[in-house]
Amino acid sequence: MTQTTHFDVIIIGGSYAGLSAGMALGRALRKVLILDSGTPCNQKTPHSHNFLTQDGETPSSIAEKARKQVLNYPTVRIHQGLAISGMKTTLGFEITTEKGEHFTSKKLIFGTGLRDIMPDIKGYSDCWGTSILHCPYCHGYEVRHQTTGILANGDVAFHYAELLSNWTQKLTIYTNGLSDFSDEQRAKLSEHQISVVEKTITELAHENNLIKAIVLSDQTQAELKALYSRPDFTQQCSIPEQLNCEMTEQGTIKIDPFQKTTVEGVFACGDCSNPMRSVSLAVASGTTVGAMVNMELVHEAF
């Protein structure tokens, strides 16, 4: 039988959001366990952008530096492992890992991120994160003024087209089937010379994960330097649902302005609870959650 270790706070997810929460709590003298399975969503991108002091760094070097700084606080422990189940106890929460380890805490924080679901298009997952991009603020500058595709339909495609026209005029929308735009949207797209291609996509041709062309069902090809796409996503971790945390319509964990979920004692930060995905926002929400959880612990003990 494995021994259970008790903490003030368990943070599941030790990437940018979870580590940031860990730093705030370590600086507040809290005994903290950060459990991490090592699968951040941005691991395929070669460089991370738009975060002051870290612009252009590799995702792993930002995380590694963060881990080192968090471990300067002796009450924080980082443990490699996948949390697979969680339950409420009289003292707070008990978390079990894949290896059968048990940990308990008074409070629980999820910084578990999201998992992007790769569509079933040949070449898509190879290019994801390198030349299939989801966010122009993260990667738009690097492909500015380049021939760019948008793989989307309807309102999402229209929104992308409007936004991306700030970075490039060489835009085409690929709807991968019949398009679904209002007359007004069609008129706007045409006014800005943004064409819409409805042919089915058979392949995304690439060299070393850098997209070269979209291959269409009639075997014609359109050359491209970048393709924007927002794949569906799911929560990386199922424990918030096991604990009955309410979800938003978009599929993120529902939180209040203090990062509290709908379950007492459970908090969330980063992508798992915020659809505006960025490293800096994940770090900011981790700082907030650390302060909020500490305040709750102080309040309960005072």
Ligand SMILES: Cc1cc2nc3c(=O)[nH]c(=O)nc-3n(C[C@H](O)[C@H](O)[C@H](O)COP(=O)(O)OP(=O)(O)OC[C@H]3O[C@@H](n4cnc5c(N)ncnc54)[C@H](O)[C@@H]3O)c2cc1C
């Ligand atoms: C391809 C791509 C490129 C991006 N580029 C940029 C960019 O240039 N600039 C930018 O600002 N943002 C970028 N982003 C967004 C940014 O990466 C995310 O907003 C950020 O990683 C969110 O941090 P997070 O800590 O919330 O989640 P993540 O970084 O996704 O980390 C979640 C962590 O939780 C752990 N975890 C999950 N479940 C469990 C479990 N059950 N047990 C233990 N551990 C668990 C995972 O292993 C992982 O380490 C990009 C995203 C993608 C997908």
